[in-house]
Amino acid sequence: xxxxxxxxxxxxxxxxxxxxxxxxxxxxxxxxxxxxxxxxxxxxxxxxxxxxxxxxxxxxxxxxxxxxxxxxxxxxxxxxxxxxxxxxxxxxxxxxxxxxxxxxxxxxxxxxxxxxxxxxxxxxxxxxxxxxxxxxxxxxxxxxxxxxxxxxxxxxxxxxxxxxxxxxxxxxxxxxxxxxxxxxxxxxxxxxxxxxxxxxxxxxxxxxxxxxxxxxxxxxxxxxxxxxxxxxxxxxxxxxxxxxxxxxxxxxxxxxxxxxxxxxxxxxxxxxxxxxxxxxxxxxxxxxxxxxxxxxxxxxxxxxxxxxxxxxxxxxxxxxxxxxxxxxxxxxxxxxxxxxxxxxxxxxxxxxxxxxxxxxxxxxxxxxxxxxxxxxxxxxxxxxxxxxxxxxxxxxxxxxxxxxxxxxxxxxxxxxxxxxxxxxxxxxxxxxxxxxxxxxxxxxxxxxxxxxxxxxxxxxxxxxxxxxxxxxxxxxxxxxxxxxxxxxxxxxxxxxxxxxxxx
Numbered sequence: 001x002x003x004x005x006x007x008x009x010x011x012x013x014x015x016x017x018x019x020x021x022x023x024x025x026x027x028x029x030x031x032x033x034x035x036x037x038x039x040x041x042x043x044x045x046x047x048x049x050x051x052x053x054x055x056x057x058x059x060x061x062x063x064x065x066x067x068x069x070x071x072x073x074x075x076x077x078x079x080x081x082x083x084x085x086x087x088x089x090x091x092x093x094x095x096x097x098x099x100x101x102x103x104x105x106x107x108x109x110x111x112x113x114x115x116x117x118x119x120x121x122x123x124x125x126x127x128x129x130x131x132x133x134x135x136x137x138x139x140x141x142x143x144x145x146x147x148x149x150x151x152x153x154x155x156x157x158x159x160x161x162x163x164x165x166x167x168x169x170x171x172x173x174x175x176x177x178x179x180x181x182x183x184x185x186x187x188x189x190x191x192x193x194x195x196x197x198x199x200x201x202x203x204x205x206x207x208x209x210x211x212x213x214x215x216x217x218x219x220x221x222x223x224x225x226x227x228x229x230x231x232x233x234x235x236x237x238x239x240x241x242x243x244x245x246x247x248x249x250x251x252x253x254x255x256x257x258x259x260x261x262x263x264x265x266x267x268x269x270x271x272x273x274x275x276x277x278x279x280x281x282x283x284x285x286x287x288x289x290x291x292x293x294x295x296x297x298x299x300x301x302x303x304x305x306x307x308x309x310x311x312x313x314x315x316x317x318x319x320x321x322x323x324x325x326x327x328x329x330x331x332x333x334x335x336x337x338x339x340x341x342x343x344x345x346x347x348x349x350x351x352x353x354x355x356x357x358x359x360x361x362x363x364x365x366x367x368x369x370x371x372x373x374x375x376x377x378x379x380x381x382x383x384x385x386x387x388x389x390x391x392x393x394x395x396x397x398x399x400x401x402x403x404x405x406x407x408x409x410x411x412x413x414x415x416x417x418x419x420x421x422x423x424x425x426x427x428x429x430x431x432x433x434x435x436x437x438x439x440x441x442x443x444x445x446x447x448x449x450x451x452x453x454x455x456x457x458x459x460x461x462x463x464x465x466x467x468x469x470x471x472x473x474x475x476x477x478x479x480x481x482x483x484x485x486x487x488x489x490x491x492x493x494x495x496x497x498x499x500x501x502x503x
Contacts, residue, residue: 003051003121003329007031008038008067009083010059014106018054018083018113025114026348027051035062039070042078049149050078052120054113055100057084057091068098077127079120083108118344125333133334140194141185147327150320156183156312163310164190169262171247171307172285174314177362180285181245183314188241193281196240201233204246211254213270216261222271234267238278247284247307248293252300259303282307317359317366319471324355327363331370332382341374346382353384455490458483 005022007029009015015031022029030048032038038055039062041047057064064082071078079101084091092103101123102116128147135141143161163170164187172180181200188198206214213223217232233242244250250258261267262282266275284307293299317324328346336343346354359365373386442448458476465471473483 003117003325004028004030004048005117006038006041006050006053006078008033008035008053008059008064009056010034011056014056017107021108021110021113022054022117024110025117027117035059035064035067035070038067042071042076043074052079052081052101052117052124054117055080055082057082057095065094065098068095068100072099077124079124081113081116081120121329122333122336122345125329126337129330129334135189141182141189143186143190146179146182146186147330148320148323149326150315150322152315152320153323156314159310160187160312161190163187163312167191167193167281169281169307169309170283171290171309171311172283172314173290173311174285174287175316175360175362176287177364178314178316179363180287180314181243183312184241184243184245184283184285187283188243188281191241191281193240197237198241198243199233199237200243200245202245204249208251208254211251212257215254216257216267217269217272219269219271222269226271230269232267232269234261234278234280235276237280239280241281241283244282244284246286248286248288248290248299250299252298255300255303259300259306262303262306317362318357319468321355324359324366325351327366328354328370331367332374335371335374339374341377342380343374343377343382344380347384350382350384350387354387454486458486458490 005027007015007018007022009018009031010033012033015033019029019031028048030041030050032041035055038053042050055064055067062070064084068080068082071080080099081102081104082095082100083104083106085106095103101120104112104116128145132141132145135145143157143164146157148157160170160183170184170187172183174180184200185198188194201215203211212218213226213230213232215233217230217235218226220226220229257268261278264275265279266277268275290299290304290308294301294304328351332343332346335341354366354369361368369387370382373382377386440448440453458472461472461476462469465475469483473479476483
């Protein structure tokens with residue numbers, strides 16, 4: 001998804017010229033004819049997110065300087081490139097003092113505008129990345145620090161924001177690398193406990209014999225090597241939030257004690273004589289299907305229901321491809337600053353290539369790919385050749401909810417696994433010439449039955465979304481139970497037809 005540029009100019013000819021240049025630069029353009037209209041659009045929650053603005057200084061009504069003043073007043077930090085037919089030094093100084101990122105004189109050339117917009121977007125991305133790092137270190141991370149424009153993330157963000165307004169236990173589910181800890185920090189940083197500690201514990205990285213000591217603490221001399229008293233993570237997080245990452249990896253013995261701590265609001269250190277009262281908000285995360293762990297006897301069912309009060313499932317990067325260009329831009333700005341490299345951007349071909357990949361390692365893999373490209377690149381723009389390790393990653397894949405990707409090979413008759421329940425759904429083959437096309441008439445020229453058309457649409461959707469049944473249901477705007485019922489009806493009808501033919 002390219003950057004969205006707002007163009008505010010009362011001159012229709014100039015507005016159209018700049019719009020054409022912005023589109024040729026590979027960006028999307030949104031135009032308004034006045035300063036008041038620009039402010040109204042920026043304040044509209046339902047309007048598209050604006051990444052930068054090209055602003056005419058001289059307009060009737062609210063002029064360019066007035067727009068900059070209004071933006072500063074309401075706290076909008078969108079980078080602005082101002083343009084005017086009068087290029088006096090006084091105008092330049094006034095615009096820059098008012099918060100403009102750059103200044104161009106009408107009529108602006110294509111190359112000059114492209115450089116200004118690229119610099120504005122890069123500077124904005126770097127500021128956002130530095131702010132995100134600072135907020136994370138200070139425990140003030142909020143949902144505004146999460147980079148997303150995807151529809152698949154909209155519902156997740158709404159649920160997480162509601163969770164932040166209470167102390168309800170939250171279980172964040174998602175594949176490795178999707179940003180589960182980022183969500184946990186945003187929930188903490190947006191709630192009443194934001195001024196209190198946020199303590200993160202990676203349960204999968206703790207040796208089994210040290211889990212109780214690290215979580216609940218120990219007294220001096222409680223066991224061999226316990227030369228000092230340790231308060232434990234629960235006590236450290238008291239008043240704030242305890243984030244239990246990879247909670248599914250906790251050994252069963254520690255799960256019993258964790259359940260008691262959640263029920264009683266107290267913890268008992270190893271070797272202690274009496275429990276200590278704690279006030280902790282629990283947010284846990286897992287990259288596995290926790291219910292499957294319960295069924296397999298690896299996770300306590302009673303603890304599961306204590307943690308699984310409000311589940312938040314973060315979709316993998318391949319389900320939110322619209323976010324890839326924005327993430328790339330932010331990572332590029334940060335790594336260029338860290339490595340002291342001057343790279344102006346990513347070529348359109350390379351960005352399209354990155355957006356097509358499935359990214360089994362999700363955002364973490366994308367971040368590392370950009371880091372490597374910045375370090376190894378010899379040009380001033382990243383191209384496809386700067387991402388050689390991605391060349392073998394373009395095979396289409398289907399993934400289990402939090403597991404390894406399953407490569408889908410072309411076949412005359414495919415079986416698509418339902419990624420949520422594991423049910424195998426047979427998909428009849430679609431001829432390459434008719435994929436995406438629906439024939440409305442039979443061979444005899446009659447209109448086909450509605451049931452037949454519906455079945456073909458469902459089969460095409462399952463094939464198109466590679467067995468991702470939740471996505472199929474969402475795109476068809478029906479419930480998953482309805483989708484399964486229709487598949488069962490089709491399977492039963494197919495079996496009946498087979499029986500009739502055999503008879």
